Every structure is written in structure tokens, then in C-alpha cells.
Amino acid sequence: GLRIQQVAFEEMMTKSNLLSIHVPLYKKTWHRIGLEELKLMPSGSTLVNTARGGIVEEDALSRALQNGILASAAIDVFELEPYKGPLTELENLIITPHIGSCSYDCRFRMELESAEEALRHLRGEPLQREVSDQEYEYQL
Template sequence: MATILVAFDTLDEGFERIPSDHTLIRPPHGRDFTQEELAALLPEADVLCSVFDIPVRADLIARGGKLRLIANYAVGYNNIDIDYARSRGITVTNTPHSVIAPTAELAMALLLSCSRRIVELDTMIRRSPGVKVAMGRTDRMGLPLAEKTLGIVGYGNIGEAVAMRCRAFGMKVIYYKRHRLSPQEEEAKGITYASLDELLRASDVVSLHTPYSPETHHLIGERELALMPAHAILINTARGAVVDEEALLRALQQGSITAAGLDVFEHNDCPLAELSSLPNVVMTPHVGTQTEDARLKMNHEMLENVARFLAGRTDISRVV
């Protein structure tokens, strides 16, 4: 029998996957456990169910003398001290499948909002209630997607899903990742490999889908932004610190690139205040998976990992 500590408030659906002989510890409905509460509860836990916005650092993990599994409710796991978990022999899982479609859809929503200046035009209308907005035939021109080039940085499951959707809009797709696909895979997917610098120079839209790590910290900085065409759009639904946000702010202010669609931000997902004053920025508060279907599927995927692990199975979404 195992004790399963759930760090965060979540849906009830999916917990039926956990056999009744295990003990579940969940926070009161409507709130997460605090770090202090987790530290007090962890000594008895065999499993910790964590979530992308709750830090699970070494000092917290160290409290779990019996801890065998950290099941993260997210595809990313930079909220967890992976190296320390590995050193303790603790398995870490994530939820890579249920996040693909909703995150790709949000990336498309940000892209379309930027390319057709939806937020800017909507704001114009709202500022003059009941009055027809005068628009010249060449005012506030948008960027059509057909026949334009999309550059995917980090061609994993979500990057591939975005590429598929953009190809339906008639876009050419190039990609960059550390380990290039085979020529056969590239041909089957209708994509072309480019180095990062080549991709930035050639793309009308750059969409970021790389995991966050020390190697990808500020992957897109002042130098990289300067390589992009002045009409280009940057989309980030990956992790905030993949982009140097100060450099991005300057590029947008100076017109080095045309627009940015951002769901994530460098400093604990709190955007720089100056971004809010720019009409060429569309922002959402880290809601890539904020749909009922996605949250339900993530719950099921996380808890299926727990149930399989406790049953001794190896067919889990293991990252460590």
C-alpha cells in the first residue's frame, strides 16, 4: 500500500484509476498545499503528484524519505530538481500527450491574432462604442500566412502539431532541433531542416517549442532577434526564459520585428510592464492547456502514470 500526496487542487475525474488500498492525500477543495504543508506531509509519501507552477526543489524532495515517484501534471518539468531526483533514484513522469492539441491551438490563436492584428483592431472599435471606425485601405495591414515560411524551433510533438496546422494555411515549414530527423521523416512530414540562424533569417513566423534547460536559456536573445526579418512574428508557448524578454521588448519597440504572441514570460510568468503598452504584442497568462478536455486528459494521464508505476509497470511517461 502506498501513500499518494497530491500537491494541488485538481479535478476528481481520474482518481478512480488509483486502487482503493492506496492512501490519497489531497488539499482542501479550492486551494493547493503550501510549501510548508508539503514539507510536513512528504515524509509519509511514496508518490508526489506535482504541477508545473509548484516548485519541487531539492530541499523539498529531501523531506520525502520514502518518495519513489514524482508525477508531474505538465509536459515540462523544470519546476522539479531533476538532477537531485535522479541522485535519489526517484522516478519522474510527465503528461506529454494530453497537452499537444490545446497548446498547438493556442499557438495558432496567438499567431492569427498577431498576423491579422486582431487585438489592436478590437481595441480600436471598443474605444469608440457605437461609432464606425475609419480605416484607410492601406492602414494597419496584416501579414497573410499563405505562401509564408514558418520556422519551428524545437520540433517535438507540439511543434509538429503546429506545423501540421500551419501547412493547412498554405505555409512552408522549416525546423530546427538538436537531433535532425531522417530525410525520410522530413519528406513524409513536408518539412525542411535549417540551422537556428538560417531559420531565423528565412522565417516570416518563428514559433518556439523547445523545452527549457540551461542550454536553451535565452536561446532567443538580441543577436537572434536581429537576424529575423523586420516583418517577422515571434510566438512563444514553450517557456518564458527561452527568450531574453528585455531584448524582445527592445526589438518590438524599435520595429526590429513586427509582433510577438506570448503565453509564457521570463520572470515567473509575469510579463515586463512595458509589454502591456505595445499594440504589437498579444499575451495570454500561460494557458496553453486551459481547456476542459485538456485538464481532464492531463489528470487521467498523470494518474495513469501513478497507477502503472505502483503496479510495477514500465510503460509510463518517464523523464527520469
Template sequence: SVEELLTRSDAVSIHVPLTSETRHLINEERLSRAKKGMVLVNTSRGGVVDTQALIRALEEGVVSCAALDVVEGEPIGGDHPLLKHPNVIVTPHIGSASVESYRAMDEASLEEAVRIVRGKKPLWIVNPEVLSSPKLRVRLFTSPARFG
């Protein structure tokens, strides 16, 4: 469980999507039970960590330091308490930025475009309901039955 993980771990690195189940997954209650002095890393989504709870945990020494590539409510202003905390490193949501990741994103985007041009259903579509929209089909495709 998340609770057991937090009570036993020296460091926790978060890698989950932001959903209704994961919003504030790391919250006041869970941090109050965490192993004192733990390190928290969040490279997933800002809303997974309750910012105010994290600030309190840092002030109380429950979290000794935090490395955050994402912050709740980003972009954050220069006066944000996390930016001023001596034991927090914040990067501007670029944790995945590498030559390899950009190459993979380029290839995936190109493959999706080719699939669409060939009349195939995209693999990574976020809003599949648009595929049944007559307006989309008429605008993008010559045959309305291409995605059948």
C-alpha cells in the same frame, strides 16, 4: 539553423523545453539578424526568449508583433512593458488549456497512479533517483523490491 530560420521566416512559433542550451535561444544577436517585421509566438517556456531583447526588437520594428503564453520571470506584474506594448498579446500560461488536453492529462495521471499501485515504474517520472530511496519505498510500498 535558428539563425537561418529567423532571417527567412515571416513568423516563428517556438516549441522547445527550457534547458541550458535553449535559455535565451531568441536573444539580442539572433533578433538583430531576424527578418524585419517578423511575428514571434512563444508557447514553450518564458526563458527561451530574452525579454529585453524582444522589447528592443519590437521597438525597432524587427518583430512586428508577439504572442506570448509564457514570459520570462512569470508571473509578471501589471506594469511589465510587454503588457503595455500595443503589438503584444500575453496570455497567462494557458495555451494548452482545452477539454482535450485536460482529458489527456487526467488519463495520463490516472495511468501513472495505476502503474505505481501495481508496483511498476512510472513512465513520466521527473526525478527517477527517488525510486532507489529506501524511505520512499518503505513509506509507499509494502515490498522494498517492487521497482527493481
């Protein structure tokens, strides 16, 4: 079975051969992973970011890949899109153009849920995916 346990951030970084990022972009997660954090990872590690651009510092990622701190990475999100920076030159990096939600089924579901939420609002019903004031304060 899966051996999953909660650990502190630094311990996670020192024990992760593969780090796959799945967090929202908030003030507290913006540039959360920089060069110092990447240096904590074991030699030969891989980083995957399909969450949000801005969580991983792009310059730090570039340096980590060029200097062998990371063996490889795969990213689908950037701070500014479309991305045209120096990461495109690295052979140990897989880049996709923020296509994680581009399937027909996913787009259909997003459009349907948006329309249903708008109808709930117009009918005065409680929203199912309302962003609270507290959560909104964490946004960049």
C-alpha cells in the same frame, strides 16, 4: 504541399518571417533567443512563443518590438508568472496568461494520465512518461 527542410539555427532566423517556438526549457534553450538572434529575422517578422518562458529573453523581445526589429509577437509564457512587466504596454504584442492547457479536455487528459502513471508506479510497472536521468540533467 509543405516545403519543410532542416537548416542551421542562424539560417532559420534569417529566413523566418514567422517564428513559432515549440521547444522544452533546458539549459541549452534558456535565453536562446536574444536581441542578436531577433536582429537576424527579416524586417516585419512575427515571433510566437507558447513553449516556455525563458527561451526568449523578455528584455530583448521588448526592445525588438519597440525598435521595429520585429513587427509583432504573441506570447503565452513568461519567466515569472503572472507577468507584470513592461511588455504589457506594447501594442504590437498579444499576451495571454499561460492558458494553452486550460481547456476542459486538456486538463481532464492531464489528470487522467497522471493518475494512470501513479497507478503504474504503485503496481511496479514501467512508466510511460518517465524522465530519464540524462534528460533531467538538461533541466534548469
